[in-house]
Amino acid sequence: DMQMTQSPPSLSASVGDRVTITCQASQDIRNSLSWYQQKSGKAPKLLIYDASKLKTGVPSRFSGSGSGTDFTFTISSLQPEDIATYYCQQYDDLLSFGGGTKVEIK
Amino acid sequence: EVQLVESGGDLVQPGGSLRLSCAASGFTFSNYAMSWVRQAPGKGLEWVSAISGGGIGTFYADSVRGRFTISRDKSTNTLYLHMDSLRAEDTAVYYCAKTSWAMARGPFDSWGQGTLVTVSS
Numbered sequence: 001d002m003q004m005t006q007s008p009p010s011l012s013a014s015v016g017d018r019v020t021i022t023c024q025a026s027q028d029i030r031n032s033l034s035w036y037q038q039k040s041g042k043a044p045k046l047l048i049y050d051a052s053k054l055k056t057g058v059p060s061r062f063s064g065s066g067s068g069t070d071f072t073f074t075i076s077s078l079q080p081e082d083i084a085t086y087y088c089q090q091y092d093d094l095l096s097f098g099g100g101t102k103v104e105i106k
Numbered sequence: 107e108v109q110l111v112e113s114g115g116d117l118v119q120p121g122g123s124l125r126l127s128c129a130a131s132g133f134t135f136s137n138y139a140m141s142w143v144r145q146a147p148g149k150g151l152e153w154v155s156a157i158s159g160g161g162i163g164t165f166y167a168d169s170v171r172g173r174f175t176i177s178r179d180k181s182t183n184t185l186y187l188h189m190d191s192l193r194a195e196d197t198a199v200y201y202c203a204k205t206s207w208a209m210a211r212g213p214f215d216s217w218g219q220g221t222l223v224t225v226s227s
Contacts, residue, residue, distance in 0.1 A: 001168070034213035036151075043201055043217040044143075044151065055215065087151055091211040094165055095141065095153040 002026055006088055006098030012106045019075040021101045023088035028068050032092035035064055035073045038100075039084045048073065080105060108132040108216040110202050115221030122192050122225070128185040128202030128218055135183040136160065139205035141214060142176065142187045144198035144223075154200070155187060159208030170196075192225045199223075 003026040013019050023033065031051040036044040046055050048064035051071060061076045075082055083105055088098040114126040126142070141156040155176040156165045164176050175188040185202050199222050203214035 032211070036214075038151075043219055044214075045217070046213055046215050049206065049213040049215075085150075089151075089153075089213065091213060095156060095211060097143075097151040097153060100150040 002029070002090060002093040002096050004088055004090055004096055004098040006101055008101060009099065010102040010104065012104045013078050014106045015078055015080060017078045019078050019082075019103060021073040021086055021088075023066075023071045023073070023098050025069045025071075025090055025092075027093065029090045029092035031067045032090055033064070033066070033071050034089045034091070035062075036087045036089065037082075037084045038087065044087065075103075078103070078105070108204060110204060110216055110218035112200065112202050112218045112221040115200065115223045117224045117226065118192055119227050120193060120225055123188070123190045124192065124223060126187040126189070126200055126202075126221060126223070128187075130183045130185065130202075130204070133204070135178075136180045137208055139208055139210040139212065140178060140185045141203045141205060141210070142185075143201045143203050143214070143217075144196075145201070145220075146195075146198040149198075152198075156205070156210035157185070158210050163210055165210050189223070192223075194225050197223060197225045 005024045033051045035048040038044040109131045111129045142154040173191045199220040201220045202218045204216040205212040
């Protein structure tokens with residue numbers, strides 16, 4: 001079974017900081033990876049797909065990179081409205097999510 | 107504008123059954139695969155089931171295979187999830203999600219607001 005290991009589980013950063021989240025797949029998933037943002041009490045929203053493609057309308061401070069088994073999600077300058085939990089999802093071997101990363105403001 | 111509206115969530119006893127619905131609008135329903143994703147209280151996202159755009163291909167997580175059935179009705183633009191033999195661990199908010207293309211394996215570009223299923227005696 002495909003396993004998606006996301007780290008860290010939580011992080012605290014200051015406004016304006018660069019924030020990085022990683023996601024590791026247990027096997028090669030090429031670039032079949034997306035990133036979602038979920039704010040408290042709300043449905044998730046797609047930010048990045050195909051590992052690095054920004055969904056239309058998503059701010060450019062969000063970015064993704066990687067291929068194969070190792071992927072990175074970056075917020076270049078953390079804003080107060082970015083407080084949320086972020087999830088990676090693979091769609092190469094059926095579908096599965098990482099465990100999530102809760103991002104808080106320091 | 108894409109809209110997905112779930113309904114059918116309820117309190118049900120262990121061993122019971124429930125059918126969830128997701129009314130879709132704002133896009134050509136049969137051109138896109140659809141999925142159900144759930145989130146237990148305070149936990150992360152778990153993919154549950156997917157169906158291809160044409161409805162031929164259906165896929166399930168190991169945790170629900172044999173108990174849940176996904177289907178879709180193109181005449182009413184509605185996605186369904188029939189759940190049997192419900193267990194306490196099925197308690198969650200269930201979201202329907204639209205895939206970006208007809209194949210079931212893909213990113214979810216639109217989500218509904220979710221419907222709560224509680225399995226308890």
